Each structure stands twice: as structure tokens, then as C-alpha cells.
Amino acid sequence: MKVDFHQNFNHFYHALEILSPQEIPQDYMAFQSSVKDGTIHRLSPRQDLEVIVSDYSFYKNHQMDMHTIKPMVEISFCLQGTRGVQISGCAYEITAGTCSLQFIEQIEASFLFNKNEFYQMVGIGIPVSTFNHYMDKIDGNGESSMNFHEVLKGASYRLFQEKIDAIDTLILKQMLNAIAAKKMTNLELEYTVIQLLMRTFQTFLSHPINPTEFSNSDREKIRQAQAIIIENMMNPPSLMELSRLIGLNDFKLKKGFKEMYGTTVFGYLREKRLEKASYLLQNGSMNVTEVANAVGYSNPSYFAEAFKGKYGINPREVLKKFSQPFTEGNNL
Numbered sequence: 395m396k397v398d399f400h401q402n403f404n405h406f407y408h409a410l411e412i413l414s415p416q417e418i419p420q421d422y423m424a425f426q427s428s429v430k431d432g433t434i435h436r437l438s439p440r441q442d443l444e445v446i447v448s449d450y451s452f453y454k455n456h457q458m459d460m461h462t463i464k465p466m467v468e469i470s471f472c473l474q475g476t477r478g479v480q481i482s483g484c485a486y487e488i489t490a491g492t493c494s495l496q497f498i499e500q501i502e503a504s505f506l507f508n509k510n511e512f513y514q515m516v517g518i519g520i521p522v523s524t525f526n527h528y529m530d531k532i533d534g535n536g537e538s539s540m541n542f543h544e545v546l547k548g549a550s551y552r553l554f555q556e557k558i559d560a561i562d563t564l565i566l567k568q569m570l571n572a573i574a575a576k577k578m579t580n581l582e583l584e585y586t587v588i589q590l591l592m593r594t595f596q597t598f599l600s601h602p603i604n605p606t607e608f609s610n611s612d613r614e615k616i617r618q619a620q621a622i623i624i625e626n627m628m629n630p631p632s633l634m635e636l637s638r639l640i641g642l643n644d645f646k647l648k649k650g651f652k653e654m655y656g657t658t659v660f661g662y663l664r665e666k667r668l669e670k671a672s673y674l675l676q677n678g679s680m681n682v683t684e685v686a687n688a689v690g691y692s693n694p695s696y697f698a699e700a701f702k703g704k705y706g707i708n709p710r711e712v713l714k715k716f717s718q719p720f721t722e723g724n725n726l
Contacts, residue, residue, distance in 0.1 A: 409460035439584035475513035478506035
């Protein structure tokens with residue numbers, strides 16, 4: 395029988411003692427014992443995506459041991475609670491308010507949970523093949539400069555961690571509300587999950603800058619350029635103006651920015667404009683034209699084309715989904 399990455403989650407449920415090895419995990423699982431109680435939503439909008447929404451607590455300090463049987467990539471948003479993880483003799487801490495990107499080979503893991511601490515987590519798992527496919531799309535030339543094994547560099551596990559940003563927080567909140575109300579279609583869930591995946595990959599896996607070619611001062615100036623772009627999204631300076639503002643020649647700015655952020659200056663501006671547009675559309679307080687203007691697009695049609703090119707959906711459809719209540723017929 396072929397083993398897929400979903401089996402890793404099955405092992406987690408068995409280790410958590412929610413299910414016996416003979417049982418089949420359900421989409422919704424509620425559990426209570428002398429040690430723990432809570433709920434888990436397990437959703438799979440398509441075969442290569444697994445979404446786990448966990449809410450649980452333990453009545454006493456608890457250690458849970460498990461192992462993975464298939465390499466995978468997992469994004470974990472820790473909304474509440476702090477837990478320790480020991481993998482291959484190394485200790486890690488997953489704290490509330492953080493997003494973790496994990497590259498996992500076949501490993502032994504121990505999870506350490508604190509007594510009477512409430513844990514709320516959102517996990518998104520994908521197989522290695524899907525991660526490599528997304529890296530090809532991010533790289534844009536069909537020949538990815540990064541894949542699963544290059545990230546691991548011979549290790550069995552690698553963890554990236556950062557605070558959850560405001561846009562991801564809003565996306566997660568809206569997704570959780572819809573899941574809890576059972577008023578989200580598979581298509582809507584897939585769109586939301588892919589959005590979170592791509593944003594996380596771009597956050598953690600930007601190209602590292604060459605330390606021998608750029609000084610600490612150069613890197614700081616390039617970071618200043620990035621901040622100026624974000625602050626002046628509606629009316630950004632030209633490349634020459636930006637170079638003058640930070641005191642770095644335009645050639646060095648272009649090359650350094652590409653190495654630090656994995657894209658050109660104006661490619662980065664375009665990505666951040668569209669990310670902010672997605673945030674504003676999901677917030678539902680502005681129409682499409684107002685959103686386009688707010689992120690620096692004077693032509694709503696051009697904005698709609700750029701937005702659909704990035705997210706695969708028209709901005710009006712996003713606005714409609716998030717500014718109106720979900721219909722009763724849109725159940726998973």
C-alpha cells in the first residue's frame with residue numbers, strides 16, 4: 395500500500411490517543427479523557443492539502459512521542475499556548491503568535507505540553523512534490539533555485555519561525571469563523587490555504603544576500619529602501635530617487651535588493667500592493683476601485699488583471715465572499 399503524507403497526521407492523532415490505530419480519522423473529532431480534552435477539525439480541500447484546526451488543553455504536564463513516516467512540509471500558526479518540541483536531540487519552542495515553517499524528513503519527535511494551558515493551532519501540510527511545484531512558480535522560470543532537499547541540506551528537520559503578520563491574522567480569523575460555522579466551500583478553503591502557503595514561502599525563503607559583496611551598511615540601506623517602498627506604496631519614488639534617498643547607487647540597490655528579497659524593487663512593490671489589496675478586500679470596508687487606489691493602482695481594470703494573475707481569482711469575487719455572510723448552501 396502506498397504511504398502518503400496524510401499518514402503523518404494519523405500518527406499524531408494516535409499518539410494524542412484520540413483514535414486507536416484501527417479507526418479512521420474523521421473531519422471533526424471531539425475528545426475528552428482524564429488527561430486532556432478538546433476538538434480537532436481535519437479538512438482536505440484537495441488531495442495534496444491537509445488543514446488541521448486544533449483546540450485542546452491538558453489537565454497535567456504531558457509528553458507525547460510520535461514519528462513521521464513520509465517527508466512533508468508543514469506550516470503551523472500558533473494562536474494560543476506555548477509548547478516544546480524535541481527532534482533529533484534538539485529542543486525547539488513554539489510560542490503563541492508565531493508562524494512556523496517546518497521541513498520534515500522521517501523523524502522521531504516529542505511534544506511537551508503544559509498543564510492547564512489552552513492550545514489553539516492551525517496546521518497546513520503538503521507533500522514534498524507540492525512544495526517543489528510552488529517553488530517553481532515563485533522562481534518563475536520553471537527551474538527552481540530551491541527545493542525540499544536543498545532547504546534541508548542533509549538534515550532531517552529544519553524550522554523557520556516568525557511572528558504572524560496582520561494580514562495572515564485576518565485571513566486566519568475569517569477562515570476559522572467560516573469553518574466553525576460550516577459555511578465555507580472547498581474552493582474557498584483551497585484559495586485561502588494556498589494564499590497562506592505562498593505568503594509563508596515568500597516570507598521565509600527569500601534569497602540570502604552575498605555577505606562578501608555587500609557590507610552591513612549596504613544591507614541596512616537596502617532594508618531602508620524596502621521600508622520606503624512599503625510606506626509610499628500609493629506614490630513610490632523612482633529607482634533613482636530611491637537610490638538618492640538611501641545613499642546607494644542604483645546598480646548596487648538593484649542587485650542587493652534582488653539578492654535580499656528574491657525579486658526586483660518594483661516586483662517587490664507589486665507583490666506588496668497586491669497583498670495589501672487582498673487584506674483590504676477581505677476586510678470588506680472598501681469597494682474594488684477604492685482598494686485599487688489605496689494600493690497605488692489608478693486603473694481598476696489593470697489592478698483586477700494583476701490581482702487575478704497573482705491569486706487566480708477576481709477581486710470582486712473576494713470582496714463578495716468576505717463582505718457578505720456565507721450562504722447556508724456553501725457547506726464543506
